[in-house]
Amino acid sequence: MSNDAVSAELTGTSSSEDFSSLIATVSRAPLQSEPFEHIYLENVFAPGIYEQLLVRLPEKRRFHELRHRDAMRVDGRSTRLRMYLYPERLWFLPEPQRSFWLALSRTLRSPALQEAFKQKFRRSLETRFGRGVERLSFYPVPILVCDLPGYRIGVHADALSKAITVQFYLPRDASQRHLGTVFHEGRTGDAAERTKALAFLPATGYAFAVMPKESWHSVRPTREADGERYSIMLTYYVEDSLKAWWKRRYDRFRNFFGLGPKG
DSSP states (O other): OOHHHHHHHHHTOOOGGGGTHHHHHHHHSOOBOSSSSBEEEOOOSOHHHHHHHHHTOOOGGGOEEOOOGGGBOTTSOBSEEEEEOOHHHHTTSOTTHHHHHHHHHHHHTOHHHHHHHHHHTHHHHHHHHSSOGGGOOEEEEEEEEEEOTTOOEEEEOOOTTEEEEEEEEOOSSGGGGGGSOEEESOSSHHHHHSEEEOOOOTTEEEEEEOOTTTOOEEEOOOOGGGOOEEEEEEEEEEOOSHHHHHHHHHHHHHHHTTOOOOO
């Protein structure tokens, strides 16, 4: 047994090896083409690891509000809270939370996981960017999200600053299965009514390549009875200019002080 494994066993925390199966899960997920290319992920985390994840969810005081028009309440508060899973923020967590989330963060930001997603969406990415995925490199931003009752977001295709959108669902049981993301054939009219709803089930998720005027999706309004909706968002951002490169690092610098992205 390695020193890391011994340490993990003694402290009850997880080493990075606990999450290595995530890459294989992405690789073997079948690519679905309707209403646009995507994958639905199952058994993202082993049962024991998933139980640890739920037990070690950080307190909400570690989160900050997302100031997005669809997420805002009439009282000016946001229904979406988020916590960036960068090491410089995770070091503020107590043990064993810190070790667990640091290990998961390493996997989420790893080149190996990005490569798995790039290969999965090779056709879409090469169509959008006009070059092979071997020449594409994106900036991964992992965020732990807590959606409060009343959260919603209308039909949209995601900003083109994003290359790949990933979300891992973190419910405690199947009672929130109706809260999953909805995919649409179009943004308006009959096309918007032709949908595919994803089940919000434990240790599941989805991913898709962001395609202009194609990757339409939404989230239906949640109710008080639905409770809080936890998930991990993993977004791969485009870095095709010096400005984009600096923005990612400026946002991360702000995050060190507990601030969200600017603009």
